[in-house]
Amino acid sequence: MAIDELAAGFAVIVDNLDYLLWGNYPDEALGGIALTLLMSLAAIVVSTIIGIITGIGLTILTGWKRHLLVITLGFLRAIPILMLIFWTYFLLPVLFKVDIPATFTVIMALALVGGAYIANAVYAGMIAISQEQWQAAYSLGFKRSQIIGYIILPQALKMMMPSIVNQWVSLIKDSSLAYIVSVAEFTFLATQINNSTMIYPTEIFLFVLMVYVIICWSLDFMVNRLNKSKAIKSN
Template sequence: MELKGLEVIYNNLSYMMWGNFPGGIFLTLLMSFAAIIVSTLLGILAGVGLTVLKGTVRYLLVGILGFLRAIPVIMLIFWTYFLLPVLLNVDVPAIATVICALSLIGAAYIGHSVHAGMIAVAKDQWQAAFSLGLTKKQVILFIILPQALKMMLPSFVNQWVSLIKDTSLAYIVGVAEFTFIATQVNNRSMVYPTEIFLFVIVVYFIICASLDFAVSILPKCRLFHSK
């Protein structure tokens, strides 16, 4: 990197961090965190549904998840931005529509991961739990689901990282996330695109690597070990 390029990044660091608040790196982190939480909760519910539901309801759920996995993320963001205000009859902030779209996409993938983890648990454990007098809800909540989540944690991380990167697609509805702000900075300077977008790459790498590291130490926590 040229020193002038580094100077451009330094001079615009605050703007790239916050934008016209909320924006920039802060907004990327905010949308990523919200989408990860919501998609994980919805994905767990979808995974349990795929495991326990039967008949028409299960086929409907499979169809919805398949549809969400099939369409491009950028199109789902675009249509969510225009569809949600019509359905709710209120003005929905663009940030909320992006979080909603990313959450639905993430939930579709996480749901199938949870389902795979639950059916991978030995059938003997289901039978043993039922023989102890536990209800189906108790078996899923306290025995099967914790094992499945621990087993599928690496798959979850892959999806969470994808969600973080997909926040960069929010530009289509004018959300001033990090790459949008970096593009604005580049358009003003016009001569240091390499330095500016290498900085973008480094920031995304740090965010995703930090998430990966944080999750990698979870299995060592007492929470993930049975007594």
Template sequence: MNSSESVLAVLLDSLPYLLWGAYPQGPLGGAALTVLLSVASALASALLGLAGGIGLALLQGRVKTLLMLVLGFFRAIPVLMLIFWTYFLLPYALGISVPGVLSVMCALSLVGGAYMAHAVHAGISGIGQGQWAAGLSLGLTHTETLRHVVLPQALRIMAPSFVNQWVTLIKDSSLAYIVGVNELSFVAAQVNARTMVYPAEIFMLIGAIYWLLCLGLEHTVRGAAQRLAGQPG
């Protein structure tokens, strides 16, 4: 067996473990866990970002200032530090045990939500005052105008920022290895330690898997945005 055949044999032998870990004989891991962790964090960060962005657009005075300080705090804190805080500090401070997956999801959601809040605020601010006036003139309340008139238009402005943040979230999920979560990067390190050969090839494969995940996300969101806008896919 020549060198290229040996590389291919090692990669093919390790691929199932890289894709879904020890499942079904053991816990789910690898790329499958990365996807689940990223999807859950993306949904949570989108909800937090939507709430925060609407708050920035509608609130005034000290309440808005407080919200901006909270969002600024989470934007300034490194994701890795926030993972450490939720995983190690909460059990010490509150006496509760936080699973590694949950601590990573919370950290990614809070940081991602803080960035998305500003994207939502920018999208709402990009809609002209005439749209607000049109909704109010139809008898809609301020909240109904925001929901039915402004937000559907603002979504097209927000979409690129959401995609960028979700792509960053997928890559940041690799930080979960620090608390022992067996996501894609963690199992890749295990495979590399077990085989002790071809580390460059193994991590090139991991890079390709991350690239495919990010590419799939971009096409999915772009297609959804086009359908919402009534454009052909």
């Protein structure tokens, strides 16, 4: 009996697989797993850019500018991401006087929080580089921007890549919080299917779990393979 129920539960997933993959696209906006991947990718790219820029800022800024940056990053790290999604969803349209898509507000909330964590990772990597390298580069006539761009930052990113990848994985998982503002991403659609059937929650959310594990593992695997291939080429 249990096996029959399990089979029936997974049959519901198969019957709704297209809906889980991309929602009602192309009749409506893209949704499902495809939207989750796009939101995660956008948040990863934007958060990495923010993190690198602010991480450099933590390293080179002094005085009140650095204090302000530290306070801002500390605030973003401390606030629950669910609250930040709410704030961006309700405040951005008010501030800019335009109708901003909920998907965009979620991406920005994820990017801001992710960028704050990546900034601290970049900063930790940069200050771990010995001062002798800075001094040697200055003695060779390099400008500070050249030293950071060509010498310090590449080493820092390589050193802190495991920490940065962990943050990327967190962003993928946190993208599921978009359901709170009715963004039709994967978890939201899976919840809709569960609410319509009401008898297969175990099978449906086990499938959700498996998909997130595969996505996160694939990202980690690709980054590790890329790092290994670079290491082989450098040797």
